[in-house]
Amino acid sequence: MVASQVLAAALFSEGREVQSFPAFGVERRGAPVTAFLRVDDAPIQLRCEITEPDDLIVLDPTLVDAIDVTSGLKPGGSILINSDRPAEHYAALAGRFRVATVDASAIATRNGLGSRTQPIVNTAILGAFAAVSGLVGLESVCSAIEQEVPGRAEANVRSARDAAAAVASAVAGAA
């Protein structure tokens, strides 16, 4: 949820129209949650869930085995997974989509965000997304983190930068 709002703020700062919203049941940390983000150059009129995304970010790698996370993802769309495995591990997806992985959990833990069992990965993953998607600048993401994230701004920005650097080499390896 916070990640989608930070990303929306980053894109907004680059002059884009944005809309982000979550879909969740129980409001507690760790519960499954989906968040949606639309970005456009014109004002956004659609106000419904996104069932056919262009880009997909998966914060919890166990979901990839549990559900079909790619359901509705457009052919050729991108998937960024928080995982300690290389992109090649997701060979079943790589045929249809552009797959990248980044170990956001380790990066977050290294930067002291959350605990080893519950790392706060949302800022790391956004740094990686900026690097692989080209949709938004890393500097915009870092400024948005400083503006939107309630605490530990410095560690969160460092986490985003580390992930951006890490994912760049991961993509090259996958290609």
Place this chain on the structure above:
Amino acid sequence: MVGNHAVSWGASLSRAEVISAYPITPQTQVVEQLSEMCADGRLNARFIKVESEHSAMAACIGASAAGARAFTATSSQGLALMHELLHWASLGRLPIVMADINRALAPGWNIWTDQNDTLAQRDTGWIQLYCETNQEVLDTTIQAFKLAEAVDLPVMLVLDAFYLSHTAEPVDIPDPEMVDVYLPRREPRYRLDVNEPRAFGALVRPDSYMEMRWHQQSAMDRARAEFEHIDREWENLFCRRYGAVESYRTEGADLLLVTSGTITSTARFVIDRRRARGEAVGLVKMKMFRPFPADTLRTLLSGVERVAVLDRNLSPGRSGIFAEEIRAALYDVDPEERPALYGYVVGLGGRDVTPGTIDDIIDRTRGAAAPTREDVWVGLNL
């Protein structure tokens, strides 16, 4: 900015003086941010935390009677719990403003959007304004105080759960000094004042109660014209205007949708797409539900062949509530000019209403020989 915070900003820019709220579910971030604004001094208001929504409204009633600008926010079961005091606020002619995040009523427990919570309060004497975007939410919060204080009636501004309340999108925050010009300090005609004692809430016998109700009704009647006035004044200062009823691409249309809330936005997308293909379809958005804008609707809908009303609500045993009220409003239209009205129940309990849902409704409306006796439920999986 999310819709909840658009309400907080609206109430803050309106310089609400007393905010009373119950702080636990189904409460939202609306009062969370207002409590922060009060705590850090950005807003000079008394924040009263209470043990129930019933008490929240009671505190607003007391504050408003004493002459303060009073505000609260709630949702679903919380609004239902306030029911008794909603009557009290309206017949007490107190210009309280309340935001309600439209959420379905339990059981089953559901925090998603559905209009039944506010429509169940239809007859409590509150003005009701439904919003489509977070910009409209912020603007309407400020307009609501001006309207309430102009006619001495409480106003409920209504926003869809999640599709507005938790949706972040760009919102322009009006200049505070310009808002002060638009909405000066409240000047109540009567107030609780120990130096000028009056009776409030006294026994009213049959010889005067009916007159009180007549005054309430004529204030509602005045609110229609008054809203147009304050909406134009808003436009003069901030270059945005909404209208009690908005018509969108209705020129030459043989089929019109009638919508409220965020379904309107998605419907605009569908209308644009069909217009681009040369299809003569349009849209009528209802922002104001109480007072009911019957004359405007009669003017806009007369002469149109088919009208499809989308209701994210239900009066069980009858039909969708907007459809039912519009049917009644069209009764005295010349039968030659009266449109065939098709009622659709959609999106209850937050079920997603997509462009596909709206396309389906338009196709069904075009394909039907005549409206069915009962509303059609769309997207039902039995």
